Amino acid sequence: MGFSWTTFFAEIVNFVLFLWLLQRMLYKPLQRAIAERREARRQAEERVAQMTERAAAMEVEQQRVRAEWGAERARILEQATAEAQQRGVAILERAEADALDTQRRGRERLELERREVELALSERSLSAARAALEALLRAMDLTELDTVLLDRLFAELGRTPPQQLSDVDQAELRCASELDNAERGAIERRLQDLLQRPLRLEVRSEPQLISGASLRLGDRLYDASLASRLDRVVAGARQRLGVDV
Numbered sequence: 216m217g218f219s220w221t222t223f224f225a226e227i228v229n230f231v232l233f234l235w236l237l238q239r240m241l242y243k244p245l246q247r248a249i250a251e252r253r254e255a256r257r258q259a260e261e262r263v264a265q266m267t268e269r270a271a272a273m274e275v276e277q278q279r280v281r282a283e284w285g286a287e288r289a290r291i292l293e294q295a296t297a298e299a300q301q302r303g304v305a306i307l308e309r310a311e312a313d314a315l316d317t318q319r320r321g322r323e324r325l326e327l328e329r330r331e332v333e334l335a336l337s338e339r340s341l342s343a344a345r346a347a348l349e350a351l352l353r354a355m356d357l358t359e360l361d362t363v364l365l366d367r368l369f370a371e372l373g374r375t376p377p378q379q380l381s382d383v384d385q386a387e388l389r390c391a392s393e394l395d396n397a398e399r400g401a402i403e404r405r406l407q408d409l410l411q412r413p414l415r416l417e418v419r420s421e422p423q424l425i426s427g428a429s430l431r432l433g434d435r436l437y438d439a440s441l442a443s444r445l446d447r448v449v450a451g452a453r454q455r456l457g458v459d460v
């Protein structure tokens with residue numbers, strides 16, 4: 216078999232043609248695809264880098280926000296604790312004040328009740344003492360005392376200016392004991408002598424006066440009874456003891 220230049224050149228031409236077709240139809244598209252892929256990879260890397268930066272920035276921001284939230288939470292907790300302590304102190308102070316006030320009112324109520332009991336006992340004692348004294352006096356012969364008290368009544372009447380009794384024409388006499396006609400006539404004459412004119416006298420017996428008498432002339436009352444004197448003594452004792460009359 217001999218060497219053929221024609222065939223050799225034909226093979227070379229075919230190989231060059233093949234290379235041209237390979238470059239034309241395969242290499243350039245492949246190179247373009249590789250370039251596009253590299254570009255896409257670069258862009259993807261850039262996006263990843265940007266996302267990483269944003270993620271880092273967001274992490275920093277989140278840390279800052281968490282720190283602020285933590286500080287705010289601590290501040291709110293501290294403020295709430297302080298307010299709770301203040302409210303607790305205020306509640307304790309108010310409770311203590313209420314307890315002291317309740318104790319004070321209790322003492323005042325006890326003192327008032329004690330005072331009321333004392334006053335009631337004092338009133339009963341005074342009433343019992345007056346009743347006992349009255350019973351003792353009634354058991355005595357008070358004839359001389361009647362005369363003395365009646366004289367005092369006329370002495371008091373004699374100190375009244377006559378012009379103040381000028382329009383009086385009737386008198387009412389209340390006596391602790393019964394008067395006979397002679398005693399009644401004597402009293403009526405004494406009244407007429409003091410007033411220097413006739414006078415109509417009405418006499419009534421009232422044993423509750425104990426002794427003595429009381430005389431009413433117009434709107435004036437002259438009381439010389441032993442009962443009124445006892446009443447004044449008891450009223451003075453009640454006033455000193457603080458008992459309501």
